[in-house]
Structure formats: C-alpha cells, structure tokens
Amino acid sequence: MSRFNALKADAAWQQVWDDRQTFAVRDDSPRPKSYVLEMFPYPSGKIHMGHVRNYTMGDVLARFRRMQGMEVLHPMGWDAFGMPAENAAMEKGVHPGEWTYQNIAAMKAQLKRLGFALDWSRELATCDPAYYGHEQALFLDLHAAGLVYRRESAVNWDPVDMTVLANEQVIDGRGWRSGAPVEKRKLNQWFLRITDFADELLAGLDSLDKWPDKVRLMQENWIGKSRGMQLGFTLSDGGHVEVFSTRPDTIFGASFVAVAADHPIAQAAAAGDAAAEAFIAQCKRGGTTAAEIETQEKLGYRLGVTARHPFTGAALPVFIANFVLMEYGTGAVMGVPAHDQRDLDFARKYALPVPRVVADGERTDAVFEGDEAYTGAGRLVNSQFLDGLDVDTAKSEVIARGEAEGWGRGTTVWRLRDWGVSRQRYWGTPIPIIHCDACGVVPVPKAQLPVTLPEDVTFDIPGNPLDRHPSWKHVDCPACGKPARRETDTLDTFVDSSWYFIRFASQPADRPFDKAAAEAWLPVAQYIGGVEHAILHLLYARFWTRALRHIGKLDVAEPFAGLFTQGMVTHETYKAQDGRWLAPEEVRDGIEVASGAPITIGRVEKMSKSKKNTVDPAPIVDQYGADATRWFMLSDSPPERDLQWSEAGIEGAWRFVQRLWRLFDGNAPAAGDDAALTRKLHQTIAGVAADIEALQFNKAVAKLYELVAAIEKAAPSAARNEAVATLVRIVAPMTPHIAEEAWAAMGGEGLVADAAWPDVDTALLVEDEVTIAIQVNGKLRDTLVLPRGMAKDAIEAAALGAPNVVRILEGRAPRKVIVVPDRLVNLVA
RNA sequence: GCGGGCGUGGCGGAACUGGUAGACGCACCGGACUUAAAAUCCGUUGGGCCGAACGGCUCGUGGGGGUUCGAUUCCCCCCGCCCGCACCA
Numbered sequence: 050m051s052r053f054n055a056l057k058a059d060a061a062w063q064q065v066w067d068d069r070q071t072f073a074v075r076d077d078s079p080r081p082k083s084y085v086l087e088m089f090p091y092p093s094g095k096i097h098m099g100h101v102r103n104y105t106m107g108d109v110l111a112r113f114r115r116m117q118g119m120e121v122l123h124p125m126g127w128d129a130f131g132m133p134a135e136n137a138a139m140e141k142g143v144h145p146g147e148w149t150y151q152n153i154a155a156m157k158a159q160l161k162r163l164g165f166a167l168d169w170s171r172e173l174a175t176c177d178p179a180y181y182g183h184e185q186a187l188f189l190d191l192h193a194a195g196l197v198y199r200r201e202s203a204v205n206w207d208p209v210d211m212t213v214l215a216n217e218q219v220i221d222g223r224g225w226r227s228g229a230p231v232e233k234r235k236l237n238q239w240f241l242r243i244t245d246f247a248d249e250l251l252a253g254l255d256s257l258d259k260w261p262d263k264v265r266l267m268q269e270n271w272i273g274k275s276r277g278m279q280l281g282f283t284l285s286d287g288g289h290v291e292v293f294s295t296r297p298d299t300i301f302g303a304s305f306v307a308v309a310a311d312h313p314i315a316q317a318a319a320a321g322d323a324a325a326e327a328f329i330a331q332c333k334r335g336g337t338t339a340a341e342i343e344t345q346e347k348l349g350y351r352l353g354v355t356a357r358h359p360f361t362g363a364a365l366p367v368f369i370a371n372f373v374l375m376e377y378g379t380g381a382v383m384g385v386p387a388h389d390q391r392d393l394d395f396a397r398k399y400a401l402p403v404p405r406v407v408a409d410g411e412r413t414d415a416v417f418e419g420d421e422a423y424t425g426a427g428r429l430v431n432s433q434f435l436d437g438l439d440v441d442t443a444k445s446e447v448i449a450r451g452e453a454e455g456w457g458r459g460t461t462v463w464r465l466r467d468w469g470v471s472r473q474r475y476w477g478t479p480i481p482i483i484h485c486d487a488c489g490v491v492p493v494p495k496a497q498l499p500v501t502l503p504e505d506v507t508f509d510i511p512g513n514p515l516d517r518h519p520s521w522k523h524v525d526c527p528a529c530g531k532p533a534r535r536e537t538d539t540l541d542t543f544v545d546s547s548w549y550f551i552r553f554a555s556q557p558a559d560r561p562f563d564k565a566a567a568e569a570w571l572p573v574a575q576y577i578g579g580v581e582h583a584i585l586h587l588l589y590a591r592f593w594t595r596a597l598r599h600i601g602k603l604d605v606a607e608p609f610a611g612l613f614t615q616g617m618v619t620h621e622t623y624k625a626q627d628g629r630w631l632a633p634e635e636v637r638d639g640i641e642v643a644s645g646a647p648i649t650i651g652r653v654e655k656m657s658k659s660k661k662n663t664v665d666p667a668p669i670v671d672q673y674g675a676d677a678t679r680w681f682m683l684s685d686s687p688p689e690r691d692l693q694w695s696e697a698g699i700e701g702a703w704r705f706v707q708r709l710w711r712l713f714d715g716n717a718p719a720a721g722d723d724a725a726l727t728r729k730l731h732q733t734i735a736g737v738a739a740d741i742e743a744l745q746f747n748k749a750v751a752k753l754y755e756l757v758a759a760i761e762k763a764a765p766s767a768a769r770n771e772a773v774a775t776l777v778r779i780v781a782p783m784t785p786h787i788a789e790e791a792w793a794a795m796g797g798e799g800l801v802a803d804a805a806w807p808d809v810d811t812a813l814l815v816e817d818e819v820t821i822a823i824q825v826n827g828k829l830r831d832t833l834v835l836p837r838g839m840a841k842d843a844i845e846a847a848a849l850g851a852p853n854v855v856r857i858l859e860g861r862a863p864r865k866v867i868v869v870p871d872r873l874v875n876l877v878a
Numbered sequence: 879g880c881g882g883g884c885g886u887g888g889c890g891g892a893a894c895u896g897g898u899a900g901a902c903g904c905a906c907c908g909g910a911c912u913u914a915a916a917a918u919c920c921g922u923u924g925g926g927c928c929g930a931a932c933g934g935c936u937c938g939u940g941g942g943g944g945u946u947c948g949a950u951u952c953c954c955c956c957c958g959c960c961c962g963c964a965c966c967a
Contacts, residue, residue: 052917091967131967204965215965263882267962270881339963343879372879391879465964472965542967581961583882588964616884617961653959659966685890685903690883691960697889698904705903707917747891751902758902761919822898827948829898853934867947873897877947 053710053787055674062789063164071802072166076566078120084570085111086550088578088586089126092152092174093133096159097656097663098682098694099579099618105682106615106744107577108165112782113741115166116806122570124553125160125167127153129176130477130542132215133658138508145476146504149176159667164675164785166802171553175545180552181478182499183561184544187597189481189492194600196242199490202469205336206234210511213473217659219336226511233333238471239480239538243592246599247272247463250591259611261689264583271584273464278448279379280457282306282356285364290314290356293378293462296385297451298443301432302406304396305384306356307349307370312380315369318352325350325369332371347372347395359456360433370395376466387417388424406432407440468589470541475506475514477539485526485533494527500535513537546586547593550576550608564603571603572610577744580614580689581655587612613744616691620662622651630661653693664694676784677703683746683783706787708757709780713791716773723768729759730772731813737779738806746783753780775807822873823848825857841868848874 066072087107090100111123127149134145141148153174160167173180191197205214207224213236218225243250251272254265278297282290292306308314310332319326328350335341348371355364365383372391373382386396386403396403403417408427415431417423429435435443451457471480479500481493493500503521506514515521515537526533548561550573555566578586590608597603623631625641625648635641641648656663670678681702686692733756740749756776763769774795781788781801792801816837821844823831831853835844845868848854858878865877 088967093967128967133966213965216963217966219965267882271963273881337965340879343963345879469964474965541965543964546967579961579967580883582967584962585964586967619960655961657966687891690891692890695890695904701904704918711918747902751892754902820898824898824948827897827946832898865947867897869897873948875897875947 053707053714053790055676055706055786056671058786058790059162059164059675062786063161065789065800066164066166066802069800070170071800072123072168073170074120074122074168076569080118080120082122082570083114083119083575084122084550084554084573085114085575086122086124086553086573086577088576088582089128089546089549090156091128091131091133092149092156093658094152094155095663095665095667096156097618098666099656100160101163101666101678102618102682102688102692103577103579103615104160104163104165105679106613106688106746107575108163108167108679109683109741109746109782110575110577110744112166112785112802113738113806115802116778116782116804118805121166122171122554123165123167124171125165125169126171126173126549126553127156127175128542128546128549129153129174130181130539130545132217132474132476134476135474135508142508144504144506146176146502149174149476159670162667162670162675163679166785171556173549173552173556175478175542175549176476178499178501179558180549181545182501183552184478184540184548185481185493185498185500186495187548187561187602188540188544189495189498190600190602191241191596192482192492194596196245196596196599197239198242199237199239201235202238202240203233203337204236204238204473205231207231207511212511212513214336216336216338219338222335222341230334231336233335233337236471236473238469239482239536240467240469241592241596243468243589244463244465246592246595247274247465249595250465250588253591253595253607257607257610257612260609261612261614264580264587264612264614267583268588271465271588275462275464276444277378277460277462278444278451278457279460280359280383280451282359282365282383284367285355285357286353288314288354290367290381291379292381292383293460294383294385295462296388296440296444297447297457298429298435298438298440299385299388299406300358300360300383300447301429301435302385302387302404303358303365303383304386304401304404305366305368305392305399307368307373307382307384307395309373309375309380310369310371311375312369312373314352314367314381318369325352328369332369342372342374345371347391347398349395349399351399359451359454366401368395368399377464378462386422388422390422390424393417393420393422404431406430406435468541468543468592470544471538472541473513473516473537474539475502475508477542478545479515480536480538480540482536483524483526483533484536485529485531487531488526488528488533491526491528491533497527515539543586543589544593547590548597550590551594551597551603562603568604571605572608575611575613575744576609577613577615579617579655581617583614613689615688616686617655618664618692618694619653619655620664620694621653622660622662624649624651630659632661633664655691656694669696669699673699673703674706674786676786677706680705680750680784684750685747687747688744705754705757706784708761709776709784709787710791712757712760712773713777713787713794716770716795717765719765719767719770721766721768723763723766723772726759726763726766726772727768728813728816729756730775731810734775734779734807735809735811735814738809741782749783753783777801778804778807819871821848821871823851823854824873824875825854825863826878827875830854830857837871839870841870844868844870844874848876 087103111121114121129149134149137148138145207214209227209229219231275295277295310329349368352367354367384392386393387405405417408430409423413430429438429443448459481500483491522535551562551567554570555562594608623636681699736752737749760772777791788801819837821833831851863876867875
C-alpha cells in the first residue's frame with residue numbers, strides 16, 4: 050500500500066483544474082445558478098489564517114453546490130486601494146501601485162496553492178483604472194441623481210505634520226508620527242445621501258432571513274430610528290433654540306439646555322466672549338471618534354442667556370457642552386439629569402438641580418439622589434398634567450401640547466449619518482469632479498473617464514501627493530474652458546467594495562456592468578466574511594445597490610441574500626522592549642529570538658498586519674499539503690466563533706488524510722452486505738450535506754471521522770467497498786486533491802469536482818431502536834433500548850421494571866410519571 | 879461611554895424545539911507490532927467518594943438567584959473576554 054504524496058497530488062490536480070478551466074463559470078449554463086462569494090482581501094502582502102479560514106469555508110460550499118448540479122459563480126479579486134500602500138511608499142520608497150501588485154501576485158500564488166475552486170478569469174483589482182473608471186461613472190450617475198453633495202465636516206488634524214489623520218493613525222489622542230495632540234478641523238467634503246434610504250435600509254432587514262439575527266440587530270441599532278420631539282425654547286436675550294429629545298415625557302425634569310461647540314449660538318457667543326471662544330477651542334482638541342468623545346470628561350461653559358421652560362416658565366441655564374454633537378438631531382439638547390446618565394454627570398459637576406419626574410417603583414422623591422440615572426419605565430411624577438401617565442402616553446401628550454401651542458413637533462430622527470466619502474489621500478479612486486471659479490462644481494464628462502492617478506508622485510513629506518503634484522490637478526473647465534482645478538480628494542475604499550460583487554457578475558469593458566447579466570447572478574446566494582464588517586461594509590453595499598436601483602441601473606434590492614459572519618482568527622500580540630511589534634515567529638518562550646531580549650505579551654486580538662500577530666499559512670501548506678490544511682481549518686472550531694490560533698491538531702488532520710488514503714488505496718473486491726455500515730453511510734451523506742448547507746463544518750468533520758472509523762472497523766464486503774467509493778465524493782469538497790487522486794485511481798469518470806453528490810436512501814436515516822433515559826427525580830438512573838415508536842404506557846411499564854428503578858423506589862409508586870416518547874421517562878417519587 | 883457577541887474536561891469543541899452533559903478531534907497515559915525508532919493499531923482519561931470487580935453515589939456547563947418533573951438551553955443580576963463605533967480594511 051502506498052502513502053499519499055500530498056505535495057505531488059496538490060500540484061498535479063491544481064494543474065489539471067487550471068488546464069481544463071474546471072471552475073470557469075458559464076453565463077449561459079442551463080443549470081441553476083448560485084453565487085458564492087467571500088469578502089475579497091486587501092492585498093497586504095501575505096495571506097493569513099483568517100483568509101485561509103474564510104476562503105476554505107466558501108470553497109467547500111462552492112464545490113458542494115457544484116456537486117449538487119448548480120452553475121456556481123465563485124470569483125476572487127483584490128480590495129487594492131488603501132493606506133498601507135502609502136505607508137509602504139513612505140517607509141520603503143516603493144510606489145503604492147508596485148507594492149500592491151507585488152502583493153497581489155504573492156497572495157494569488159498562495160490562494161492557488163490551497164486549491165480553491167475559483168474562477169480566476171473574473172479576477173479584478175479595485176486599483177485598476179479598468180475598475181475605478183467605472184466606479185467614477187457610477188459616482189457621476191449618483192451625483193446627477195442628487196445623491197451626492199458637499200458640506201463641511203470634521204477630520205483629525207495633525208498640527209505638526211499639517212495633515213489629515215485616519216482614526217487608526219491617532220494613538221492616545223496624538224498623531225502617530227509627530228506625536229502632537231490632534232485637533233478637529235473642518236474640511237469641505239463629499240457625502241452620499243445614505244440617509245435618504247434609511248427607511249428602506251431598515252425595512253429591508255426584515256427580508257434578510259438568511260442573515261444572522263445579530264447582524265440585523267446591529268444594523269437596526271446603527272440606523273437607529275427613534276421617535277422624538279423638536280422643541281423650541283425662547284431665550285432670555287430674545288433669541289431662540291431648537292432642541293431635540295427622545296424623552297419629551299421628562300420635560301418637567303429639564304434643568305439645563307446644552308448646545309454643541311459648532312452650534313450657531315455657541316459661535317455667536319464666541320464672538321464677544323474670549324472665555325467662550327477658549328472653551329470652543331478646547332472642544333476642538335482631541336480626535337473625532339465616538340469612543341473618544343463619549344468617554345472624555347463632560348465639560349460645559351455657561352452662557353449668559355437662559356432658556357424659558359415652555360410649561361413652568363423656569364429660566365434654564367444654557368451651556369456649550371463637549372458631549373453634544375452637531376451631527377445628531379439639532380445640535381442642542383435639553384438636559385434631564387435624573388433620567389439620562391450623561392446629563393446626570395454633567396449636572397453633578399456643575400451643581401445643577403436634579404428633579405425626578407419618573408417614578409422608580411415606589412421611589413417618587415422630588416429630588417433625585419445618587420449618581421446612576423433612572424432610565425427605566427414608570428409613572429410620571431412631579432410633572433403637573435403628566436402625573437400618573439406612563440412614559441409613552443406622556444411622550445404623546447407633550448408632543449400634542451407642543452404642536453397645539455406651536456412650540457414643538459413630533460419628529461423621527463435617525464442615528465445614521467450621511468456617508469462621508471472624501472479622503473485626502475493618493476491611493477484611492479480620484480473623485481471625478483472639477484472645480485471652476487466661474488462654473489463651480491463641474492462633473493468630469495464621462496467620455497474623459499477614467500480620471501487616472503498620476504504615477505510620478507512623492508511620499509517624502511506628509512500630505513496628499515495629488516494636491517502638491519505640479520500639473521495633475523490643473524485642467525481646463527469642461528464647461529467654459531477656462532483654467533480650473535481637479536478635485537484632489539479620493540474616494541473612501543468602502544466605495545470600491547460596495548459594488549465589486551456586481552462587477553464580478555458582469556464585466557463589460559465599456560460600462561460598469563450589464564444590467565441583465567448582473568441580475569442573472571444577483572443577489573449573492575451566500576456571502577461569507579468577518580463579523581467585523583457586520584455594519585459598515587454591509588450597510589454601504591446595501592445602500593449602493595439600492596441607490597443603483599433608484600436610478601434604474603440594476604433591479605436588485607438586496608445584494609446579499611445569505612450572509613455568514615465567520616469569527617475572527619486571533620493571536621497573542623508581542624512587543625519588544627522598545628515598543629516594536631513582533632511577529633509570532635520572532636518570539637520563542639518569552640524572548641525575542643534575534644536579540645535574546647525579553648518581550649511583553651499583549652492582548653489576544655484579531656490577526657492584523659499592523660500588530661504583526663499574523664500567522665503565515667505557507668509553511669503549514671508546504672509541510673502537510675493543501676488538504677490537511679483545509680481539513681484542519683474546518684475541524685473543531687465552530688466557524689462563527691472566534692478562533693485563537695494554535696497549531697495543535699494539524700498533525701491529526703494530516704493523519705486523517707493518510708487514513709483516507711489507506712481506505713481508498715486498499716479497496717479490494719469483496720462481496721456481501723453490511724446493513725449497519727450502509728445505514729451509517731447514508732446518515733453521513735445526509736448529515737454532512739446538512740452541515741455544509743448550514744456552514745457548520747466542524748460538525749461535518751466529526752461525522753466524517755465517525756464514518757471513517759466505522760469503515761475501518763467493518764469486515765470486507767461489497768457494502769464496505771461501496772462506502773469507501775462513496776466517501777471519495779463526500780470528502781471531495783473539503784479535501785479535493787486526495788479525492789481527485791482516489792477518483793482517478795478507482796476509474797471515476799471525469800473529475801470528482803464535476804461528479805454528483807451521492808444520493809441518500811432516506812429509509813435508512815432513522816434507527817429502529819432507541820435508547821431511552823430513565824430518570825428518577827430528574828436524575829439518570831438507567832437506560833433502556835426499546836423499539837422506536839413504542840406507546841407511552843408500554844414505555845412507562847418498561848421503565849418501572851428497570852433494575853435500578855426497582856432498587857431506588859423500593860416498592861413505592863411514583864407520584865408522577867413524565868414520558869417523552871423515544872427519548873426519556875422521568876419518575877417523580 | 880454606546881451597540882453586538884461569547885464563556886462547557888488539560889485544550890478545541892458536541893448536545894435536535896427544555897429531555898442521557900462531555901460526541902468528534904488534540905494532548906496525555908497504558909498496551910500491541912518492531913532489533914530499535916517512526917508509522918500504524920487497541921484501550922484509558924471531568925472532579926470527589928465507596929467498591930477486589932461488575933458497578934454505585936455525588937458534584938459539575940464563568941459566578942449568584944429564579945421558573946420547571948427536568949436547565950449548557952428560558953428569565954433576572956453580576957464577572958471576564960472579543961468585535962464594532964462612521965478616515966484600518
């Protein structure tokens with residue numbers, strides 16, 4: 050008997066698949082279509098274990114669907130624009146494009162080495178003008194439809210490097226290179242009107258029944274539809290302020306009004322008040338992330354004016370506050386400290402009154418004690434005409450009075466904000482707009498697309514190379530012909546990934562996609578990717594698809610019919626004494642291998658290039674082969690759960706591949722039945738199919754181990770040979786190379802990749818005997834093997850006769866008997 | 879701070895819709911084969927107690943409480959870890 054030479058078989062069969070174009074998909078195939086897609090990778094340099102996990106799962110499903118007779122579109126491409134390429138340019142002096150294409154070549158080779166059933170003829174890279182030119186055309190279409198606009202918005206500003214920083218480049222409030230404290234700075238930027246689609250993006254979640262509930266819930270909360278009220282307060286100086294509140298019921302608990310630093314009232318105050326100006330400047334310190342803003346100390350500046358309470362007439366102090374956001378609601382809030390935690394923190398700090406207006410059970414005391422706001426339900430108290438009402442009724446009552454008296458109205462607000470797509474960077478899709486002093490904003494005529502990036506750029510100083518390029522931005526206005534300037538911002542890379550799945554389905558040269566061809570494949574039947582994309586990428590892609598439908602380009606509402614979010618592959622992080630991140634292979638037993646110096650072991654985090662805690666699959670594939678690597682990735686860990694990387698077990702996967710080969714290679718002719726084995730075989734065919742369909746590969750793996758063990762133990766028979774021959778096809782989606790080798794050796798027709806999934810004899814799926822648990826007072830005391838489907842009283846009689854039951858009951862009759870047919874009897878004594 | 883998720887033997891995990899907790903794999907230990915090793919095969923393995931043994935009893939699914947004949951599963955509170963928070967992709 051021979052040993053399976055994995056490395057030789059891998060190369061041979063990958064060559065065969067390539068030569069025969071086995072996985073090239075046909076648009077005109079008569080077979081039912083299925084689109085299986087994994088989130089395309091950023092070409093960071095090497096694939097890591099997270100990629101292997103993601104693409105192996107998708108591959109098993111794609112191969113399985115092919116075996117079920119479907120025409121499967123399973124493409125691959127590159128999310129190729131992004132910051133790391135510019136960082137590489139700064140550090141190594143290599144052009145971002147060159148660096149990116151080198152990485153693509155390296156990673157493509159690694160993916161091919163794993164034997165994925167991908168249609169490489171549809172490969173695309175988003176940094177290719179042949180891709181981003183079409184993206185520019187779509188951007189112009191959305192612009193023409195009024196879905197694109199420009200406004201001011203804050204960015205992280207590094208005052209030393211004089212450059213915009215990404216949130217990731219702000220470390221502890223400081224610029225990552227300069228170390229200077231970052232500030233918020235306003236820039237004119239491009240936005241997409243995703244909020245126009247807020248309602249349908251929310252409603253559409255209901256139709257996504259093949260999405261995980263948790264992702265739908267996260268998107269629902271992110272969109273954040275809430276009913277609230279806009280209330281006008283008259284100011285003591287004769288002015289007026291509109292505040293927004295989701296809790297108008299608590300209006301009698303209001304003890305102050307707060308406005309954002311950007312609010313016109315704050316801006317006006319700053320004009321004549323140096324202290325107010327200084328406070329607003331202080332609010333501009335720090336970065337723009339929500340986590341940073343919401344965890345910083347609540348600070349306020351008390352203005353001279355007061356706001357008149359619409360019911361009591363009380364004069365409420367007006368503050369500028371650093372926790373109020375101009376982007377949400379009206380940029381002004383009424384502070385109800387007893388029933389909102391942020392307001393309470395603020396009130397305690399500035400010694401403001403804290404009246405209770407919602408009863409917490411029995412607690413109705415007018416002056417609220419403690420430092421934990423009560424946000425729960427209850428009856429209104431200390432609130433005049435609202436007393437005794439519940440929260441919802443009180444809300445409606447206040448809205449009704451405000452509307453009747455003309456100082457307020459009920460509104461719907463969304464947490465979702467419009468999508469800012471401007472990036473002050475080089476390595477992205479140029480925004481196809483020209484600014485003309487005479488004509489204003491002028492779209493680049495479509496005939497002039499693509500607007501390509503200039504090659505001759507430098508990265509030796511911070512800032513956007515497009516902006517300082519000597520000639521690139523200087524063009525003539527397409528409208529009037531006078532000298533004008535190109536937009537030098539590029540598009541957010543999330544735009545690139547918002548339509549790549551459409552381009553995979555249809556890629557004509559002269560337009561982004563063909564409507565009918567794309568609609569033939571879409572929506573994606575099964576989309577697979579990391580849970581970290583649960584909100585942003587998936588929401589943007591949903592929006593983009595709906596926006597295309599809105600302008601008549603594509604009649605698809607939801608791009609991804611089925612979604613599976615895999616857990617992340619995580620690993621410890623390591624840091625050298627001087628703060629450098631170290632890769633796992635640079636560390637052994639708590640010391641840095643190169644220097645012998647001790648290291649610091651950090652948190653367990655998702656594998657990422659920036660923290661260097663990635664593990665390269667190449668050595669594993671080279672040692673154990675593609676099948677063992679794939680099998681190992683599918684084993685043990687449930688795919689939706691995070692997986693802390695460990696190599697323990699790869700040996701077992703490799704042993705399993707060799708066990709398979711011993712079965713395949715040792716199948717000598719024999720005769721006779723083996724009913725038990727045949728039953729096990731059919732149960733496994735059905736079980737594995739169900740598990741693959743549900744993407745529960747770890748369970749499919751366990752079932753296959755059981756079947757293999759059963760075959761190994763079985764005596765030679767025709768049934769055993771049949772089981773071995775069928776096993777080849779069952780494992781084919783997971784370990785395709787050894788399956789092809791065995792299929793060929795056994796004289797199978799064509800490739801096992803093209804073979805049909807084995808049929809199941811459903812009559813064999815149920816056992817005719819069942820083991821029934823016998824409990825006394827809920828504790829297992831015995832088990833009985835009985836025929837399936839036995840009547841309740843017969844089961845009860847059998848249970849009462851079980852030796853352990855007789856011993857424990859000592860002749861007493863049970864008080865109560867619970868019989869669950871085919872499963873269990875519980876005798877309550 | 880806000881939103882979401884997860885927590886089961888030494889380890890990864892399984893357990894249908896509330897019904898025998900620990901399938902399957904790893905690791906470990908013992909045995910077979912071998913001159914030897916590798917490979918392979920067989921067997922043991924949650925903790926504690928009783929027993930020569932067959933076996934029996936008992937505790938046990940992050941912690942505390944609750945519902946139920948019965949809870950890893952449902953409810954409440956708490957702890958820990960992970961992900962996201964709009965310029966990382």
